[in-house]
Every structure is written in structure tokens, then in C-alpha cells.
Amino acid sequence: xxxxxxxxxxxxxxxxxxxxxxxxxxxxxLVDRGRRVGGRMASRRLDGRPVDLGASYFTVTDDGFGAxxxxxxxxxxxxxxxxxxxxxxxxxxPETKTGPVxxxxxxxxxxxxxxxxxxxxxELGSHVxxxxxxxxxxxxxxxxxxxxxxxxxxxxxxxxxRLDRDYEPVLALxxxxxxxxxxxxxxxxxxxxxxxxxxxxxxxxxxxxxVLVAHSTPAFAQPHLDDPQAAADPMTAALRDLLGLDxxxxxxxxxxxxARPTGEREDPYLLEEAGDRLVxxxxxxxxxxSKVETAWVSGSALGRELVRRLG
Ligand SMILES: Cc1cc2nc3c(=O)[nH]c(=O)nc-3n(C[C@H](O)[C@H](O)[C@H](O)COP(=O)(O)OP(=O)(O)OC[C@H]3O[C@@H](n4cnc5c(N)ncnc54)[C@H](O)[C@@H]3O)c2cc1C
Numbered sequence: 347x348x349x350x351x352x353x354x355x356x357x358x359x360x361x362x363x364x365x366x367x368x369x370x371x372x373x374x375x376l377v378d379r380g381r382r383v384g385g386r387m388a389s390r391r392l393d394g395r396p397v398d399l400g401a402s403y404f405t406v407t408d409d410g411f412g413a414x415x416x417x418x419x420x421x422x423x424x425x426x427x428x429x430x431x432x433x434x435x436x437x438x439x440p441e442t443k444t445g446p447v448x449x450x451x452x453x454x455x456x457x458x459x460x461x462x463x464x465x466x467x468x469e470l471g472s473h474v475x476x477x478x479x480x481x482x483x484x485x486x487x488x489x490x491x492x493x494x495x496x497x498x499x500x501x502x503x504x505x506x507x508r509l510d511r512d513y514e515p516v517l518a519l520x521x522x523x524x525x526x527x528x529x530x531x532x533x534x535x536x537x538x539x540x541x542x543x544x545x546x547x548x549x550x551x552x553x554x555x556x557v558l559v560a561h562s563t564p565a566f567a568q569p570h571l572d573d574p575q576a577a578a579d580p581m582t583a584a585l586r587d588l589l590g591l592d593x594x595x596x597x598x599x600x601x602x603x604x605a606r607p608t609g610e611r612e613d614p615y616l617l618e619e620a621g622d623r624l625v626x627x628x629x630x631x632x633x634x635x636s637k638v639e640t641a642w643v644s645g646s647a648l649g650r651e652l653v654r655r656l657g
Pocket of ligand 1: 354355356357358359360377378379380383384385386387399400401402403404405472473474475486487488491516518561602604605606628629630631636637638639641
């Protein structure tokens with residue numbers, strides 16, 4: 347069956363959208379440039395274990411997403427991590443802050459997207475450079491990536507105008523020590539030029555490995571985007587300073603040029619007729635707060651709407 351819908355982007359939103367379509371019997375092709383699905387829910391194997399280098403955790407408020415998470419939990423794929431984080435600020439005593447339960451995945455967050463993609467036809471390693479030739483195309487990715495695929499044609503001007511959300515960059519540093527000499531699950535870092543957030547990867551993933559993942563501030567990341575490896579030493583020094591740590595035995599740095607959207611946009615997805623086709627977009631940039639749950643909600647809602655229109 348020729349696919350009537352092509353979804354470009356096999357992060358959580360694209361996979362959620364494709365699942366809705368496939369479940370309703372709509373022929374769908376899912377394409378991603380990566381070697382694996384998952385997008386920014388990215389885990390990389392370092393020293394024999396997956397480390398989460400993109401999203402740190404997820405939270406649950408939506409009932410539909412809650413049902414998916416309950417199923418992951420039942421099968422041991424997702425586990426509640428913590429509801430309490432530390433707040434660090436220079437010159438102030440550390441505080442703790444309690445909030446919603448944050449969830450992690452023993453196999454890394456990517457394993458959850460892989461689970462949802464099970465049974466879908468996914469074409470990996472395929473960098474799409476122009477809008478695919480299909481009656482309906484879904485761009486399940488951040489606006490700056492989606493807008494590059496649009497034809498330079500007046501009939502796409504309305505779509506182009508709506509894909510206007512900027513994203514800011516983040517550098518993620520993974521660092522491993524011989525043993526744990528700190529006591530925190532995660533820490534928001536206020537007022538630091540270099541580091542904005544630190545997570546204990548061993549605790550969130552449940553194997554207790556002495557591995558921390560630090561995320562930079564966008565301002566620190568920006569001038570390092572062309573040569574991110576040059577940021578590894580200053581980030582490691584800032585992390586050691588912050589928590590009073592010895593030199594780590596291993597570090598790894600990952601660059602996210604497009605990490606998180608700025609500003610706000612409440613629309614759950616984009617769906618426009620352009621030229622002779624239907625062009626749609628979904629992802630964490632569509633909805634109230636940019637996060638894992640928003641990506642799922644956006645992709646699923648778009649998938650259901652497409653089923654209604656195409657069915
Ligand atoms: C450093 C960092 C920390 C974060 N922390 C958290 C957190 O703690 N909690 C939370 O809830 N969320 C967090 N997030 C956000 C979360 O990761 C995202 O909301 C979610 O993963 C977005 O999913 P998505 O499907 O919208 O986009 P993505 O995951 O970005 O998926 C887009 C996909 O499109 C593919 N693609 C792009 N262009 C092309 C092309 N031309 N051809 C083919 N494929 C293409 C990409 O390879 C990618 O797989 C964080 C993100 C980052 C980067």
C-alpha cells in the first residue's frame with residue numbers, strides 16, 4: 347500500500363502520531379535521519395550502560411499519556427524517580443524543592459520511544475531535504491528544522507509564517523567517577539554562568555552508577571556550538587566546583603544546537619492545506635509547556651485529527 351501520510355521525525359511526537367494513524371489503518375511511512383528513533387529523548391551507551399543526554403525525565407498530567415506510562419511501568423520500562431530536587435545557588439545554602447513525580451527509564455528514555463515505535467514501518471538514516479511527495483506530510487520536529495523542508499513557493503507562505511518558534515541550545519556533559527561522593531537526585535542551578543541543571547544518571551535509571559549529567563546554560567552553549575568539545579573542560583571544572591568533586595575518570599559531551607523552544611504557543615499542532623496537499627507539524631513546540639509529555643500529546647492529537655480527516 348502506498349503511504350498516504352509521510353511523517354518526518356521519529357522522536358516521541360512523530361512516533362505518537364504515526365501510531366494513531368497505523369492503528370486506524372491509515373498507511374503511514376515514518377522517516378528519521380538518525381540511526382535510531384527517539385530524537386531528543388536520547389540515550390548513548392557509555393562505559394557499558396545507557397546515559398540520558400537529552401531529556402532528563404518526564405512528568406505526567408494528561409490521562410492518555412498516563413495510560414501509556416502505566417503500561418511502561420507495568421512492563422518495567424519506566425520507573426518513578428523522585429519528586430525532590432536540590433536548588434543550588436552561589437553564596438546560599440542548598441535547598442530542596444518538591445514537585446511532581448519525575449519518571450526515568452532503566453534502559454534510557456530512548457527505549458520508551460523505541461517501545462512505541464515497535465510494529466511501525468520506520469526508515470532510519472534518511473535525511474529528508476525537501477518536503478516528501480505525499481498527499482499528507484507531518485513534520486514532527488522543531489520549527490527551525492521543519493521550515494528548511496518547505497518549498498520556496500507562495501502557497502507555503504502561511505505554513506512558513508506559523509513555523510516561527512526559536513529554539514535555544516544546550517550542551518550536555520556526562521561525567522563518571524569511581525564512586526558517588528555527592529547526595530542528590532537532581533539539582534537546579536541558579537545564577538551560574540555555565541551550568542543550569544545536574545542529574546544523577548545512576549539514580550534516575552536505577553543502577554546507581556556514579557554518573558552525573560550536567561546541562562549548560564544556553565548562553566554558555568551558544569559560542570561553543572562550532573567546537574563543542576572545547577566546552578568539555580570548562581564544564582567539567584564548573585561541575586567539580588559546584589559540587590566539590592574530584593577529577594572524573596571519563597567525560598562525554600553532546601551538543602544540542604536546537605534543544606528547547608523559547609516563547610509560548612498554545613496550539614496543539616499545525617494543520618494547513620498548502621499547494622495540493624496537507625502539511626502538518628507537531629512536537630514539543632506545540633502546546634502549553636515544552637516537554638516530553640507535550641510532544642506525545644501533540645503528536646497523538648494530530649494523528650487522531652488526521653484519521654478523522656482522511657478516514
Ligand atoms: C538537553 C535537553 C533537556 C531536556 N530535558 C527535558 C526534561 O527534563 N523533561 C522533559 O519533559 N523534556 C525535556 N526535554 C525536551 C524533550 O526532549 C522534548 O520535548 C521531546 O523529546 C521532543 O520530542 P519531539 O518529537 O517533539 O522532537 P524530537 O525529539 O526533536 O524529534 C525530532 C526528530 O526529527 C528528526 N529530524 C529532524 N530533521 C530531520 C530531517 N530533515 N530528516 C529526517 N529526520 C529529521 C530528528 O532526527 C529527530 O529524531 C529536553 C530536551 C533537551 C534537548
